[in-house]
Amino acid sequence: MAKITLAAGKAVEPxxxxxxxxxxQAQVAELLKGMRVGTLDAADVAATQAAAAExxxxxxxxxxxxxxxxxxxxxxxxCNAEVPAALLTESYLTPTDLWYIRHxxxxxxxxxxxxxxxxxxxxxxxxxxxxxxxxxxxxxxPQHEVLVTLQCSxxxxxxMNKVKKxxxxxxGQGAISTALWKGPRLADVVALAGVAGPxxxxxxxxxxxxxxxxxxxxxxxxxxxxLGERGDVIxxxxxxxxxxxxEHGAPLRAIVPGHVGVRNVKxxxxxxxxxxxxxxxxxxGLNYKVLPPGxxxxxxxxxxxxxxxxxxxxxSGITGVEDAGDGKVDAKGWAxxxxxxxxxxxxxxxxxxNTWRAARITxxxxxxxxxxxxxxxxxxxxxxxxxISGKGGKAxxxxxxxxxxxxxxxxxxNAKHIWNTRGLANNSWFRVQATIDAxxx
Amino acid sequence: MAKITLAAGKAVEPxxxxxxxxxxQAQVAELLKGMRVGTLDAADVAATQAAAAExxxxxxxxxxxxxxxxxxxxxxxxCNAEVPAALLTESYLTPTDLWYIRHxxxxxxxxxxxxxxxxxxxxxxxxxxxxxxxxxxxxxxPQHEVLVTLQCSxxxxxxMNKVKKxxxxxxGQGAISTALWKGPRLADVVALAGVAGPxxxxxxxxxxxxxxxxxxxxxxxxxxxxLGERGDVIxxxxxxxxxxxxEHGAPLRAIVPGHVGVRNVKxxxxxxxxxxxxxxxxxxGLNYKVLPPGxxxxxxxxxxxxxxxxxxxxxSGITGVEDAGDGKVDAKGWAxxxxxxxxxxxxxxxxxxNTWRAARITxxxxxxxxxxxxxxxxxxxxxxxxxISGKGGKAxxxxxxxxxxxxxxxxxxNAKHIWNTRGLANNSWFRVQATIDAxxx
Numbered sequence: 001m002a003k004i005t006l007a008a009g010k011a012v013e014p015x016x017x018x019x020x021x022x023x024x025q026a027q028v029a030e031l032l033k034g035m036r037v038g039t040l041d042a043a044d045v046a047a048t049q050a051a052a053a054e055x056x057x058x059x060x061x062x063x064x065x066x067x068x069x070x071x072x073x074x075x076x077x078x079c080n081a082e083v084p085a086a087l088l089t090e091s092y093l094t095p096t097d098l099w100y101i102r103h104x105x106x107x108x109x110x111x112x113x114x115x116x117x118x119x120x121x122x123x124x125x126x127x128x129x130x131x132x133x134x135x136x137x138x139x140x141x142p143q144h145e146v147l148v149t150l151q152c153s154x155x156x157x158x159x160m161n162k163v164k165k166x167x168x169x170x171x172g173q174g175a176i177s178t179a180l181w182k183g184p185r186l187a188d189v190v191a192l193a194g195v196a197g198p199x200x201x202x203x204x205x206x207x208x209x210x211x212x213x214x215x216x217x218x219x220x221x222x223x224x225x226x227l228g229e230r231g232d233v234i235x236x237x238x239x240x241x242x243x244x245x246x247e248h249g250a251p252l253r254a255i256v257p258g259h260v261g262v263r264n265v266k267x268x269x270x271x272x273x274x275x276x277x278x279x280x281x282x283x284x285g286l287n288y289k290v291l292p293p294g295x296x297x298x299x300x301x302x303x304x305x306x307x308x309x310x311x312x313x314x315x316s317g318i319t320g321v322e323d324a325g326d327g328k329v330d331a332k333g334w335a336x337x338x339x340x341x342x343x344x345x346x347x348x349x350x351x352x353x354n355t356w357r358a359a360r361i362t363x364x365x366x367x368x369x370x371x372x373x374x375x376x377x378x379x380x381x382x383x384x385x386x387x388i389s390g391k392g393g394k395a396x397x398x399x400x401x402x403x404x405x406x407x408x409x410x411x412x413x414n415a416k417h418i419w420n421t422r423g424l425a426n427n428s429w430f431r432v433q434a435t436i437d438a439x440x441x
Numbered sequence: 442m443a444k445i446t447l448a449a450g451k452a453v454e455p456x457x458x459x460x461x462x463x464x465x466q467a468q469v470a471e472l473l474k475g476m477r478v479g480t481l482d483a484a485d486v487a488a489t490q491a492a493a494a495e496x497x498x499x500x501x502x503x504x505x506x507x508x509x510x511x512x513x514x515x516x517x518x519x520c521n522a523e524v525p526a527a528l529l530t531e532s533y534l535t536p537t538d539l540w541y542i543r544h545x546x547x548x549x550x551x552x553x554x555x556x557x558x559x560x561x562x563x564x565x566x567x568x569x570x571x572x573x574x575x576x577x578x579x580x581x582x583p584q585h586e587v588l589v590t591l592q593c594s595x596x597x598x599x600x601m602n603k604v605k606k607x608x609x610x611x612x613g614q615g616a617i618s619t620a621l622w623k624g625p626r627l628a629d630v631v632a633l634a635g636v637a638g639p640x641x642x643x644x645x646x647x648x649x650x651x652x653x654x655x656x657x658x659x660x661x662x663x664x665x666x667x668l669g670e671r672g673d674v675i676x677x678x679x680x681x682x683x684x685x686x687x688e689h690g691a692p693l694r695a696i697v698p699g700h701v702g703v704r705n706v707k708x709x710x711x712x713x714x715x716x717x718x719x720x721x722x723x724x725x726g727l728n729y730k731v732l733p734p735g736x737x738x739x740x741x742x743x744x745x746x747x748x749x750x751x752x753x754x755x756x757s758g759i760t761g762v763e764d765a766g767d768g769k770v771d772a773k774g775w776a777x778x779x780x781x782x783x784x785x786x787x788x789x790x791x792x793x794x795n796t797w798r799a800a801r802i803t804x805x806x807x808x809x810x811x812x813x814x815x816x817x818x819x820x821x822x823x824x825x826x827x828x829i830s831g832k833g834g835k836a837x838x839x840x841x842x843x844x845x846x847x848x849x850x851x852x853x854x855n856a857k858h859i860w861n862t863r864g865l866a867n868n869s870w871f872r873v874q875a876t877i878d879a880x881x882x
Contacts, residue, residue, distance in 0.1 A: 229639070292786060311847070313851075347734065356735055370663060414854065
């Protein structure tokens with residue numbers, strides 16, 4: 001039901017495509033025939049489309065890709081959109097069309113000029129050279145496949161807003177998605193420019209690898225992660241088995257597994273080794289820095305001295321709660337830790353944390369130790385619930401999920417104590433309310 | 442005062458040695474002369490020593506080293522001892538004599554047979570060979586220095602016991618210490634046996650490096666950490682600039698930076714690559730596995746499927762609180778994160794978390810990103826306090842420290858929600874109570 005209503009007032013076809021087992025079944029078409037209201041007039045359709053095309057011409061974002069109607073759009077200029085909770089755990093690999101979108105500018109468009117595209121690689125800061133590589137040259141390097149979950153640093157800002165308003169998009173839990181990425185290792189590309197690995201770069205004084213997007217967005221990653229054999233950093237050409245789409249960074253995207261979304265720069269045109277972090281607010285400014293709780297502005301704070309967000313912490317979310325009878329609930333959801341640490345356990349409580357039940361991990365269990373870059377899915381059955389309120393045989397309950405990474409970092413209890421003015425890094429317990437039949441006495 | 446009373450009823454000399462600026466100053470001797478009670482009778486001393494020597498002969502632990510009287514001894518068979526809070530942050534490098542001790546057996550003693558000692562290296566599982574290396578051969582390899590804090594997985598179990606009794610030593614905050622270690626890289630030693638790095642080991646099917654101590658203690662670490670260039674794992678020959686002492690693992694100790702203490706195997710006699718984790722309870726049993734909260738026994742739990750503790754999470758402690766007047770407190774302490782993640786911030790509250798003040802990091806700030814293996818010291822001034830209770834112009838307050846690592850993992854609020862039957866991984870907010878003058882109205 002939650003899934004069907006996502007299509008209300010919109011074309012239904014994109015939703016059929018998400019779940020291909022429904023698609024093009026004659027039986028389905030037959031069933032729907034009786035529900036048909038009518039057919040749109042062709043002239044009306046043409047006029048509407050012409051007006052839309054005219055409006056687009058004057059809009060810097062007019063050339064942005066058409067988005068899947070299932071996405072929850074927070075803004076279009078630039079586009080920020082999340083996966084609705086009802087679809088988040090429908091597929092372990094998030095369908096490319098449904099991936100969350102967090103842009104800073106209009107989506108760059110190579111307009112068929114892919115053959116002319118050149119990646120600039122500047123390794124001068126580490127005693128290397130400057131290179132210019134075509135997409136064909138990048139494809140000719142050994143290709144490396146990584147299964148990686150990306151998450152916006154502001155995911156779950158909406159729950160932090162409940163404590164006190166933060167600045168930024170009020171994300172629910174859906175600014176997170178997972179794909180299989182493929183492309184050359186960044187270390188192999190930098191090696192072509194004459195710098196062999198992080199130790200060599202460090203010794204020569206280059207501490208960071210800076211990425212610049214065709215949209216002018218810039219971010220950097222320390223060389224230890226960017227070039228290290230354990231980092232698995234690639235320049236992705238493919239996503240989910242197909243060439244990368246414009247929306248998610250075509251022709252080339254930096255994939256920095258285990259790090260916050262913003263370091264995974266899209267439409268990468270430039271890779272540069274540097275003694276310093278990338279220039280710009282995305283790296284050095286407040287946008288991705290966590291101020292102490294209770295601090296409302298950066299006045300009096302030495303922002304430059306605060307570390308830019310890199311690795312992410314441990315998160316979880318609940319995407320479904322069902323009444324299991326007898327005053328209990330079944331719940332399901334996802335969990336993910338940054339840094340490749342992996343998820344040791346997901347605990348669920350429906351009585352305010354008085355008792356916890358360990359969930360079953362159902363997907364994502366076969367990742368390599370220390371390289372657990374992707375999320376897990378979980379299910380937890382028959383969690384005893386305590387009513388917060390209720391009447392007429394109904395009980396109102398709060399269900400909580402709390403994941404633990406393999407370094408035994410636990411999600412903290414209250415968003416209040418980790419609140420920060422930019423609303424970043426909200427990995428407090430995930431809480432969702434539900435109404436169930438009260439248990440019989 | 443807290444420091445002086447540590448010596449009550451004991452010889453004072455070992456305490457002078459801890460703080461050498463006091464030591465052998467004629468002025469100090471002169472000051473103490475008037476406090477002299479008398480001199481022990483030489484015959485009494487000899488008789489007491491003879492009786493003690495006789496008792497030692499029949500005690501398997503009788504040959505253990507003499508311990509510094511400043512240590513808080515929890516047990517002697519085997520020895521478990523922690524650094525008292527009053528001394529914990531007196532020196533950034535913990536004096537070797539004051540290092541916390543967590544043994545499983547009597548302390549092995551080479552008794553002058555160092556020249557005959559051979560380290561066995563078995564790399565057969567990765568297609569390598571078997572080697573036998575003398576201490577001289579290990580010293581002849583390139584020596585690598587690492588500044589590393591080690592912490593027992595059970596540190597702060599005492600605070601978890603307040604929720605509900607766990608099994609194991611009831612540690613305060615002092616099962617943690619820091620030293621400068623030096624020795625060959627484990628990767629260099631394993632390379633001599635024909636295996637070049639973690640990827641080669643992995644490909645050949647060896648996933649773990651197992652250490653065995655001369656005391657029969659065994660533990661293992663995944664090859665990615667053990668042999669990777671970012672792991673900084675060494676076989677230490679020196680500690681704080683001097684040859685390793687028996688108490689802390691002479692002649693050879695595995696140093697696995699950022700991982701829990703138990704993986705830093707002392708008195709290492711054997712290094713073995715293996716497709717499996719080390720055999721024994723320290724690796725595969727309950728001793729170092731975190732069960733879900735509320736689970737009192739391992740009955741019905743598939744212990745083998747739970748991950749053994751490896752990387753540690755983020756911790757902090759308060760070692761001093763002073764009345765700053767006007768209803769405020771000054772506090773100081775330490776903070777540390779496993780995994781080399783480093784400490785982004787330490788927050789202090791004295792009003793139950795209603796307000797937080799970011800502490801100044803005073804030591805340990807110059808560590809390499811991603812390789813922040815050692816603790817930091819911090820100070821926080823004029824933290825507004827709210828009285829829990831009080832009378833007669835005095836206020837009873839609770840001061841809390843809460844550290845945040847650079848992946849934005851926060852220490853969780855309550856030990857209750859992370860309680861586990863073995864009392865491991867208690868990184869809940871550090872809480873200490875103090876009495877100050879009540880603020881004037």
